Amino acid sequence: MMDWLKRVRNYWSSGSRTGYVMVAPAILVLLIFNIIPLFASFGISLLDVNVLFNNPKFVGIQNYLEAFRTPRFWNSLKNTFIFTFLEVPCQMVIGLALAAVLTRNKWVNKLFRSIYFLPIICSATAVGIMWQLILNSNIGYVSWMLRSIGLPKISFLKDPEIAMYTVIFMSVWRSFGISTIIFVAGMQEVPAELYESADLDGASKFREFFSITLPGIIPTIYFVLITRLIGSMQVFDLIFVTTGGGPNFRTETMVNYIYSRAFSSDTRLGYATAMSECLFAIILIISILFYRRMLKDEQA
Amino acid sequence: MKQKRKLGSFIKFMILSFVAAIILLPVLWMFFSSFRAAKEIISWPPKFLPHEWVFDNYRKVFKRAPMMTYIKNSAIFAVSTTCLSCMINSFAGYAFARLHFRGKNVLFTMCLMTMMIPFQVTMIPLFTMINKMGIYDTWAGLILPRMAGVMGIFMMRAFFVGLPLELEEAGRIDGLTDYGIFARIMLPLAKPALVTQIVLGLNGAWNDLLYPLLMTSNVRMRMLSNGVALFVGQDTTDYGPAFAAGVVSMLPMLLLYLFGQRYFVEGTATSGLKG
Structure with missing residues (x-):
């Protein structure tokens, strides 16, 4: 043995x-x-089938055609794009600005960095609960502050015109610290000599940021941009726990719609999968476009 | 000139503090509010500090929902997936970094490609598969798919690539096999990378919402992240327990952050440099 x-x-x-x-x-x-x-x-995605997978029926590309005919699909696509193209630039600009100020490893800077990074430990549920209560028009602290300076009562998550921006704000709140940390790491790799010679030439801090720091961290910027774009296109959890896609589907993104078609009512896995394939295609195209730009920029 | 510099850094400090306040105040407000009496919560105007510290909200949360079950489930899920994936990822990371075998590049490219697959594309087939395998709503169904992760494999590979070749040779002279070299020499050196992976893994699994939501339906299998979500909704009127539930769900990871903050930061920072 x-x-x-x-x-x-x-x-x-x-x-x-x-x-x-x-x-x-x-x-x-x-x-x-x-x-x-x-x-x-x-x-x-080519089947008509429910959540229990009882008698699947082959329907070809019917699911895709149905999605393209459904206004709710286009609405969720639009919302996904609104979310992505506001959330990603916001948090990248905030992250870059803060990283530029916090690059050096002084203890104050380290303290600020770890404060900004804190939301990484908050689940979407915790973030959702917290902001829902703070923005609550009856008991919320923010509502009280706004009212004490004379602004009217605002229902941040129930007003169809505002809800999306509130969700974007919560998402930026939750993740700009991550971008900050990654940018700081990138900026610390930029050779110090470059700044020294710029200092000798009498360049201002702003000038240095735009002509040394930013070009020096192009790969990092692309990394954050691509990962954040992909992440934002797949946004689900914050919306699921706060608005649930409402009011009036105004915050319903692709993944929220996919989830609800697959698992909540009148389950249709084939249709939901067809939509997720569409989202996959969009994400793939965006990633390839940005990767190609990135490779070009790196060669230049 | 000097005056101007001082003013500049003062303004900078004020802006930084303002941003820090936006992060910290909501968390603190939730924490303080969780100790407020029900009467005080709905009193207007809201105060920042509680007038009187009470534990009612926590008692209510634990009475209304099986919080202990949620906490236990989250802990089991987070700890088991983290331990298993750490092990499996470091095996793979090591092999990709230091061993030679045919098809290594093909396999590594395959790993790379799985990183491009968004979860929402695989979630429905995965759900169906787990269902058909008869392990839906079980620990096996929850843990098996999360036993390895591409990010972890990359992190370990990057670490092992950086270790000097002499270590390996020394081990070989001592008559160790490749497994021996890995287990006795390399793995102990990888402690920092392992801790980083553990910290990020625990945090990710503890806070995951969609995946456990998908893979369980029984209340007995429910995790904290989705169990607690029930305490606040469009029609919530009893706010106290919602505050307490939020605090309970955040507390364990907050403790982890206080002790392992360095690893959170380093793990995230280096992810960008490799890209």
Whole structure:
């Protein structure tokens, strides 16, 4: 018995087999739970099927055509774009500005950085609960402050004109610290000599920021931009716990719509999957465009 | 000139403090409000500090919802996925960094590509698959798909690539196999990278909303992040327990942040440099 065990061990220790043994668990998990579902999703998007997967019916590209005919689909797409194209620039500009001020490793700067980074530990639920209560028009502190300076009562999450901006604000609140930290790390890599010679030339701090710092961290900017764009296109949780897509679907994004079609009422997995395929395509196109820009800029 | 510099840094400090206040005040206000009596919460104008500190809200939260079950479930999910994925990711990270085997590049590219797949594309097939495998609403169904993560593999690979070759040779002279070199020499050196991964992994799993929402339906399997969401909604009128529930859900990760802040920051900062 021991002999047999030893033989097995020797077999799997020799040559390149060690490598296979060590990557096998990770590859298996990724294959079974990421790659196979990806391919399965293309198939499911061609079926008409409910959540229990009882008698699936093949319907071809009907699900896609139906999505393109549905106003709620276009509405959720529009909301996703509004969210993404306001949230990402906001938090990048805030992150860049704060990082520029906090680049050096002084203890005050470190303190500020760790304060800004704090929301990383807040779940969407916690952020949602917190802001819903602070903005609550009956008991909220913000409502009270606004009223004490003479502004009218505002229902931040119930007013259809404002709700989306409130959600964007909460999202920026939650994640600008992450961008700040990544930008700081990038800025610290910019060679100090560049600043020294600029100082000798009498360049102002603003000038230095735009002509040394920013060009110096282009790869970092692209990294944050691409990851944040992809993340924002998939926004779900903050909206799910605060507005639930309302009022009047004004904050319903793609993933919120997909989730509700797949799992809440009158479940239709095929239709929902077809929509997620559309979102996947959009994300893929955006990533490829930005990656190509990035590679071009790096060569230049 | 000097005067101007001083004024400049004062303004800078004021702006930084203002931003810090926007982060901290809501959290503090929620914390203080969770200790307010019901009467005081709805009194107008709202105060920042509680007039009288009471624990009613916490008692209500724990009475109304199976909070202990939620906390236990979140802890089991976070700890088990983090431990398992740390192990599996460091195996893979090490193999990709230091070992030679055929197909290594193909496999590594495959890992890279899974990073491009958004979760919402795979979530429905994954849900169906877990259902068909009969492990829906079980720990197996929750934990298995989260046993490895591409980010973790990359982080460990980046760390192991940076270690000197001499270490490996020294191990080989001592007659260690590749496994021995990994377990006895390399892994102990990787402690900082491992801790970073553990901290970020615990935080990510604890705060995850969509994934546990998808993979469980039974109240007994529910986690804190979605259980607590029930305390506040469009028609909430009893606000006290909502404050307390928010605090309870944040507390464990807040403690983790206070002790492991360095790892949070370093883990996030280096993610951008590799890109």
